[in-house]
Amino acid sequence: xxxxxxxxxxxxxxxxxxxxxxxxxxxxxxxxxxxxxxxxxxxxxxxxxxxxxxxxxxxxxxxxxxxxxxxxxxxxxxxxxxxxxxxxxxxxxxxxxxxxxxxxxxxxxxxxxxxxxxxxxxxxxxxxxxxxxxxxxxxxxxxxxxxxxxxxxxxxxxxxxxxxxxxxxxxxxxxxxxxxxxxxxxxxxxxxxxxxxxxxxxxxxxxxxxxxxxxxxxxxxxxxxxxxxxxxxxxxxxxxxxxxxxxxxxxxxxxxxxxxxxxxxxxxxxxxxxxxxxxxxxxx
Amino acid sequence: xxxxxxxxxxxxxxxxxxxxxxxxxxxxxxxxxxxxxxxxxxxxxxxxxxxxxxxxxxxxxxxxxxxxxxxxxxxxxxxxxxxxxxxxxxxxxxxxxxxxxxxxxxxxxxxxxxxxxxxxxxxxxxxxxxxxxxxxxxxxxxxxxxxxxxxxxxxxxxxxxxxxxxxxxxxxxxxxxxxxxxxxxxxxxxxxxxxxxxxxxxxxxxxxxxxxxxxxxxxxxxxxxxxxxxxxxxxxxxxxxxxxxxxxxxxxxxxx
Ligand code: HEM
Numbered sequence: 001x002x003x004x005x006x007x008x009x010x011x012x013x014x015x016x017x018x019x020x021x022x023x024x025x026x027x028x029x030x031x032x033x034x035x036x037x038x039x040x041x042x043x044x045x046x047x048x049x050x051x052x053x054x055x056x057x058x059x060x061x062x063x064x065x066x067x068x069x070x071x072x073x074x075x076x077x078x079x080x081x082x083x084x085x086x087x088x089x090x091x092x093x094x095x096x097x098x099x100x101x102x103x104x105x106x107x108x109x110x111x112x113x114x115x116x117x118x119x120x121x122x123x124x125x126x127x128x129x130x131x132x133x134x135x136x137x138x139x140x141x142x143x144x145x146x147x148x149x150x151x152x153x154x155x156x157x158x159x160x161x162x163x164x165x166x167x168x169x170x171x172x173x174x175x176x177x178x179x180x181x182x183x184x185x186x187x188x189x190x191x192x193x194x195x196x197x198x199x200x201x202x203x204x205x206x207x208x209x210x211x212x213x214x215x216x217x218x219x220x221x222x223x224x225x226x227x228x229x230x231x232x233x234x235x236x237x238x239x240x241x242x243x244x245x246x247x248x249x250x251x252x253x254x255x256x257x258x259x260x261x262x263x264x265x266x267x268x269x270x271x272x273x274x275x276x277x278x279x280x281x282x283x284x
Numbered sequence: 285x286x287x288x289x290x291x292x293x294x295x296x297x298x299x300x301x302x303x304x305x306x307x308x309x310x311x312x313x314x315x316x317x318x319x320x321x322x323x324x325x326x327x328x329x330x331x332x333x334x335x336x337x338x339x340x341x342x343x344x345x346x347x348x349x350x351x352x353x354x355x356x357x358x359x360x361x362x363x364x365x366x367x368x369x370x371x372x373x374x375x376x377x378x379x380x381x382x383x384x385x386x387x388x389x390x391x392x393x394x395x396x397x398x399x400x401x402x403x404x405x406x407x408x409x410x411x412x413x414x415x416x417x418x419x420x421x422x423x424x425x426x427x428x429x430x431x432x433x434x435x436x437x438x439x440x441x442x443x444x445x446x447x448x449x450x451x452x453x454x455x456x457x458x459x460x461x462x463x464x465x466x467x468x469x470x471x472x473x474x475x476x477x478x479x480x481x482x483x484x485x486x487x488x489x490x491x492x493x494x495x496x497x498x499x500x501x502x503x504x505x506x507x508x509x510x511x512x513x514x515x516x517x518x519x520x521x522x523x524x525x526x527x528x529x530x531x532x533x534x535x536x537x538x539x540x
Contacts, residue, residue: 145342149314149329152343153336159355160362167366167416171408178397179465181390182382184498186466193475194460196418196453201474213478225446227429228439236432236540248429283467284415 006039007049013038177283189268190281198262199255205270338527346539352431353536356424360452361523363417367455370410371512377403380508382464382501389464389504414456421452433537441529444522451519458511461504469499472507 016037020030043049146152193201203212231244238245267273267281290298299305300317309316312328319325327341346352377396381388396403425445428434434442461472476499479489495502530536 144345146345146348147323147326147330148339148341148343149326149336151348152339153330155348155350156355156358159359163359163362164366167409167413168405171405171412174408174412175397175404176408176411177465177467178393178463179467181387182464182466182469184469184500188466188470191470191474193471194457195415196456197475200478204478208481209478210481210483214482221446221450224425224449225443228434228436228442231435234435236435236538238430238540241432245430248426252426284411 007042007046008035008038009041009045010038012041190266190270192262192266192270192282195259195263195282195284199258201270202258202262202266340531340535343535344538347536352538352540354423354427356420356427360417360420360424363413363420364519364523367410367413367417368516370406370413373406374410375512378462380462380504382504387464389462393463393465414459418452418456421449425449431538431540435537437533438529438537441526441533444526444529448519448522448526451515451522455511455515455519458507458515461499461507462511464504472503473499 013034017030017034020033021027025033192198200212200217203216206212207216233241233244235241263282264275264280265272267278273279273281297317300315306316310328310332312325312332313319314329319329330336330339330341374396377400378392379388382390393407396407398404428442428445457472457475461468476490476493479493480486482489490497493503493506494500495506
C-alpha cells in the first residue's frame with residue numbers, strides 16, 4: 001500500500017512529531033515514529049476499517065510473522081512513539097498504545113519444531129534484521145572507494161607473483177639443509193632451537209629456565225593479546241601515539257636483537273663468537 | 285566450396301557462447317562473453333566469484349597504497365596456501381616413522397631430494413616458505429601496530445591475530461622435526477626442554493609434547509599429526525574468523 005493511501009490520525013501525527021523533535025530526535029526518524037503512531041491511532045479509533053484491512057490484507061502470514069517472530073522488535077517500536085505522545089498529553093495516543101500492544105499468536109517457545117500455520121506461505125526470506133528506524137538512518141559515509149576488481153586484485157596478483165618468482169628462484173639455487181640421520185647419543189655443538197626461538201634461548205643465558213622458557217613467553221603472548229585493551233588511546237595518528245610506538249618499538253627491537261645475537265653471535269658451548277672471526281653457527 | 289577454419293578469435297567467441305561455458309562462468313565473470321568494463325560488471329566480477337568475494341566490492345582508496353599494508357597479511361595468507369600445496373605434495377612421499385634400526389622418515393627425506401621428480405624444489409619451497417611466513421606474519425603484526433589498526437572496533441581481530449601468530453610458530457616448529465636429521469631432533473630437544481620447567485605440570489607437559497621422556501619415534505608421529513592436520517585445521521578456522529572480522533569491522537582501517 002502506498003504511503004499516501006494509509007489513513008492516519010493527523011492530530012496524533014502532529015503531536016508525536018512535535019514531541020519527538022523536542023527530544024532532539026532526527027527529523028526523519030521523528031516523522032517515521034509520528035506516522036506509525038498516527039496510523040495506529042487511526043486504526044484504533046476505526047475498528048471496522050481495521051478489520052476490513054486485515055481481511056483484505058494481501059499477506060496475512062506476514063502480519064502474523066510481525067506479531068509472532070517480530071514480537072521482540074514490535075513492542076519496542078510501539079512503545080517509543082506511544083510514550084512520547086503520552087508525554088505530550090494526547091489522550092488518543094494513550095488509547096493507541098493500549099490497542100497496539102501486539103497479540104502473541106505463536107505459542108511460547110517449547111523447543112519443539114513448530115508446525116506451519118494453515119495457509120501460510122511456503123517460505124519466508126529473512127533479508128536482514130533492522131532496528132525500527134534503521135532504514136531511515138544513514139550510518140556511514142560512502143567515502144572514497146574504488147572497485148576491488150581490478151584495482152585491488154591486480155595489486156594482489158602482482159605481489160603474489162613477485163613473491164612466488166622470488167621464492168622459486170631462491171629454492172632453485174639454495175637447498176634447504178638436511179644433515180645426517182638423527183642420533184640421540186650425539187649432541188651437536190652448539191645445539192640451537194629454530195631461529196624464531198633463539199631470542200628465548202638467548203634469555204636462558206640470563207634467567208632461570210622457568211623464567212626464560214615459561215614466564216616470559218606467556219607474558220609476551222598475553223601481553224600482545226592485551227594490547228588493544230590496555231592502549232585505549234583512540235587516535236591512530238603517529239603523533240598522538242608517541243608512548244605506545246616507543247614502547248612497542250623498543251620491545252620489538254629488543255626481541256630482534258636477542259634473536260640476532262642468538263643466531264649469529266653464539267657458537268660452540270653457546271659461548272659468544274664474532275661471526276666474522278670465528279664463523280657463523282646458524283642453520284635454518 | 286572451401287571450408288575456412290574459424291579464426292582464433294571467432295573460435296573463442298563461439299566457445300564462450302556455449303551453454304557449458306556459460307554454466308561455468310557466472311554473469312560478471314571477465315571470462316564470459318559480453319563482459320564490459322563498467323562499474324556494474326566490475327562489481328559482479330568480485331561478487332560472483334567464490335575466491336574474490338572474500339573481498340567487498342569496493343575498498344577505501346587508501347587501502348590500495350602499498351605503504352599502508354605492505355601486502356603483508358595477504359602475502360602471509362598466500363604463503364599459507366603455498367605451504368598447504370607443497371605440503372600435500374611432500375605427504376605423498378613421507379612416512380613419519382623412526383623406529384630403531386631404520387628411520388623411514390629420514391630415508392624418505394633423502395629420496396624426496398634425490399629421486400622424486402621436482403622433490404628437491406618442492407621441499408625447498410616448503411622449507412623456505414615456512415621461514416618466510418613466520419617472518420611475514422611478524423612484520424604484518426608490526427604494521428598493524430604502527431597503523432593503530434587494533435583499535436576499536438578491531439580489538440578482537442588483533443587477538444585472533446595473536447592466536448594466528450602462535451599457530452604459525454606451532455606449525456613451523458612441528459614441521460622442523462619431521463626431516464629427522466640431527467638439526468631436527470636437537471633443535472626440538474632444546475626447544476621443548478623448556479616445557480620441563482613449567483610450574484606444577486613439568487612432567488605432564490613434557491610427556492604431552494614428546495609422547496615420552498625424550499624426543500623419539502612417538503614424538504615424530506605426534507608432531508606429524510599436529511603438523512599436517514591438527515594445526516592447519518585450527519589455523520584455517522582462525523583465518524576464516526580473521527578475514528570475516530576484517531569485513532565486519534568495516535574493512536581495512538585508516539587512513540592515518
Ligand atoms: C597467519 C597469519 C595471518 C594472516 C594470514 C593474516 C591475514 C591478514 C590479511 C590478509 C589482512 C588484510 C590487511 C593486510 O593485508 O594487511 C589482515 C588484517 C589484520 N590483521 Fe592479520 N593476518 C595474520 C596474522 C595476524 C597477526 C599476528 C595479527 C596481530 C597480532 C593480525 C592482526 C590483524 C588486524 C588487526 C588486521 C586489520 C588491519 C586493518 O584493518 O588495517 N593478523 N590480516
